[in-house]
Amino acid sequence: MQASRLLLLVLVVGATSEPSGSAEELCDPSDVEHRYLSVGEALYYVPFFQRSTEESQKQNLTWTRRTRDKEEDVPTEENQSLYSRGNAFFLFSAEPNDSGSYTATGYSPSGEQFVYCAEIEVLKVNDEKLLYGKIENSDQNKRIECPEPIIFTCKQLRGDFSWRNGSKSITDQHGSELRITAAGEADEGVYTCVCSWTHGGVEYKSLGSTRLQLGEGTQHRDPEIIFPTNKQQFAEKGVGIKLNCSIACGSNVDQNDCRANWHRDGVLLSQVPGYIQTIETVPEDRARNTIFKAVLTIDKVSAEDFNVVFVCKGAGRFQSVNATLTLKRRGRYELCGTRPLVRGGHRGSSGVCLAESVIPLVVGGVCALFLCVFAAALVKWFAIDIVLFFRPCFQFSRCNKDGRMFDAYVVYQTQSEDKVAEVALTQFIAQILPSVLEEKCGYRLFIHGRDDTPGEDRLELVEGRMKQSRRLMVILPPGSGPESESAVSLQPPVIGGYDWQVGLHHALLQREMSVILVQLGDVGPRGYSHLPAGLQHLILKSAPVRWREEAPGAASGSSRFWKRVRYLMPATPAKRCPPSAVIEPWRAPAGLPGLMRNGACAKREAPTQCFFF
16 A cells, blocks of 8 residues: 555646747747857856846746656855856856756736747757848948847946957958948858956857858848837727737848737737737838738727737847837727728728718718808898909909980889878888989989980980889889789880880880899788789899888998899999090080980089999
């Protein structure tokens, strides 16, 4: 019984001491860093994604080494040929049996555990794996840079640089880069950057070799972050998203010389559950850059993701770069329900809430529509005021060149059984109409009965003055009723009947003049049914302008009534035209003392304007 128990204890101890796996098994293969050393070379190793920030360099990592024979913890005593300190470990005078997997375990500030993996291989001096790539370009002057791990080692340990071409030392070259002017075939070969540093009073050397080969080929440049270009990206809680980290390190660059990865709180996100990182290589773009891309897929964005900083880290052959990205919550998502818009067959950062994208467009369109309707209503309501406001600025430029002497021929009913209506009509024709249009606005009116020439044939007078007028102004008396039917008929004894006949002929048939209809007071119970058919047709086309003497400000030239009348009148009064624009085709018969008061422009009055509004 005791023997069986002892055997079981040995098996349990042996099972628990089994190696946990190689670096590739513990880490994503694309995240494992490979370092190649020559026999006798010294190594100061810090994970490449911890070399850029001071906070990362202060972290304490627990290192484990696994070789072919065993797995052991890297000691922390400085008197060992291999020991760890902080986030780094030292390997003095490397030997082939030092080859193996080196794994570091640590904790982020948030308490999450992370793992760093590296593969160290000790080779013979002339092995091609020791080269950090090739320099193959057509430039006549060559620049050979010391590999970034060697520069980092010299910077941290305050070492000195020197250069070798093969086994031959190059004198007077003690910088981190070597320049060769007018390089030829004799300059081809392997150039080694040597960093000499001291530890514990003993000098050690770290080496980095590069082959110079003339002609076109691989061109290494400082790594450049292509994406992300912004520091913020919109996301929705509970919705998947993809983050792109793209790095360019030159043309025809090997994947080992250019790496892209996503980190959060110093942790490689490919090791964190819920995050999937894929590495892609994009063909050369127009700038002849080979782009390496790391795509981070988040299945569902959590509230925690909005409070952390995602770091896109890129490592080239000689140096590293990084860019930060934070997720910003998209507003008003609750209006869209729980299903985001899907584009391209997957849910990602390009998914935009349909309602969120449509609502601003609808609101903007409605606002623009209301604005247009409001502007159109303002223009329609104030159209007359706008036209009258700008008329004085273009008076002479708009002078009619038709040679007519009168702006309007006023025709009206002169006989009515309604004495009140006849008094109102007479007062309007004799006083109100001339006081505004003639005296204040400078228009020339021909009013039958006032401007007749004694002794002239009536038919010839009406025909001549009508042809010399630009408008036909018809004054409709108030309360037109049955008594008006005989007055507006075309019977010769009725004064004004022939005027209406000639005016309607010119307006309707010959279309030589426009008609202005003015209604004094109310229309009356009969409306306009008793008027001639031609006049009724004009009333249907254009409603008469209503004059109400009892309306407030009716006698003022700035009232709505007079604005409408002035709007229908010619833009430039006849007497405002220059003398050359006025033709005087008619003169009074011989023996008369002169022309009538409103005759042709023989008697020039000072031009006037009506500026009231």
